[in-house]
Amino acid sequence: MSDWTIGIIGGSGLYAIDALEDAQWIPVLSPWGEPSDEILCGKIDHVRVRFLPRHGRGHRIAPSNIDARANIDALKRAGCTDILAISAVGSLSEELAPGRFVTVDQFIDNTRGRRSSFFGDGFVAHVSMADPVCPRLSKHAARSVTKIGGECTEGATYLAMEGPQFSSRAESRLYRHWGAEVIGMTGMPEAKLAREAELPYALLAMVTDYDSWRDDAETVDVAQVVEQMQRNSKLARKAVEAFCMGLPKKRNPSPIDHALTDAVITAPDKHDKALLAKLDAVAGRLLRQG
Ligand SMILES: CSC[C@H]1O[C@H](OP(=O)(O)O)[C@H](O)[C@@H]1O
Numbered sequence: 001m002s003d004w005t006i007g008i009i010g011g012s013g014l015y016a017i018d019a020l021e022d023a024q025w026i027p028v029l030s031p032w033g034e035p036s037d038e039i040l041c042g043k044i045d046h047v048r049v050r051f052l053p054r055h056g057r058g059h060r061i062a063p064s065n066i067d068a069r070a071n072i073d074a075l076k077r078a079g080c081t082d083i084l085a086i087s088a089v090g091s092l093s094e095e096l097a098p099g100r101f102v103t104v105d106q107f108i109d110n111t112r113g114r115r116s117s118f119f120g121d122g123f124v125a126h127v128s129m130a131d132p133v134c135p136r137l138s139k140h141a142a143r144s145v146t147k148i149g150g151e152c153t154e155g156a157t158y159l160a161m162e163g164p165q166f167s168s169r170a171e172s173r174l175y176r177h178w179g180a181e182v183i184g185m186t187g188m189p190e191a192k193l194a195r196e197a198e199l200p201y202a203l204l205a206m207v208t209d210y211d212s213w214r215d216d217a218e219t220v221d222v223a224q225v226v227e228q229m230q231r232n233s234k235l236a237r238k239a240v241e242a243f244c245m246g247l248p249k250k251r252n253p254s255p256i257d258h259a260l261t262d263a264v265i266t267a268p269d270k271h272d273k274a275l276l277a278k279l280d281a282v283a284g285r286l287l288r289q290g
């Protein structure tokens, strides 16, 4: 076995991974709430894998009701060192045609009212989100897609919307003006929470539609997304496999492993003990240092 334990968060159309050896669904409890499902634990080659379907098996959970805090906390408790998230996205750019894979490198968070931090009164922390994804994992994800014959664009800005309704034509055009290139309902606050949990995170997105900004094309609906996902889901699974198999045995440290160093501003004598107890996994490294 290597030093890597890769958490895979499966999006629309990806609810399990067949390639896992010694696979077992295991419930993981979190003090933050209910994770979307049990975690499928196993290995691919020399890499331990912990797979969590973001919407639950059978796509039970709507984007606004996903408990991203519970999911990230559960993956951390399951021993993950890094996270590769997979998502279906709409394209806001002519060049990003349906069927293409994209690694996301920036986010615009336009979600509303989701719980987007583990921290708060009694343990206030501000992590940097200037560079929200891990460049090492993102590059490796893009290479894994091309290795198995897919096409991948490296680096795109992801607009996270609340949903569950798709965007109006005016919203879709507005997001293009903002510089967004792909759109989805789940990348945030997932990426923020992974950073707070000191987990390097990459988002490998698969373009399923052109959203609603084009006058000359159909506007997005679920049938389009599902059809495109079905066409490409084999490729997505192979990309995940190639991703794990292509990792080197040794995991060199990432700066994101220490994202909380210097991020906490609350004086130690003002710490909230109940909050600290819930942070035993997310901020475990820091809290153990005392
Ligand atoms: C099924 S269409 C909309 C749905 O698909 C995307 O999900 P995910 O990011 O989990 O692949 C999008 O964000 C919406 O939740």
Ligand SMILES: Nc1ncnc2[nH]cnc12
Residues within 6 Å of the ligand: 088, 089, 090, 091, 166, 167, 183, 184, 185, 208, 209, 210, 211, 212, 220, 225
């Ligand atoms: N056009 C779109 N908008 C939001 N989420 C999506 N997921 C897939 N396509 C989408």
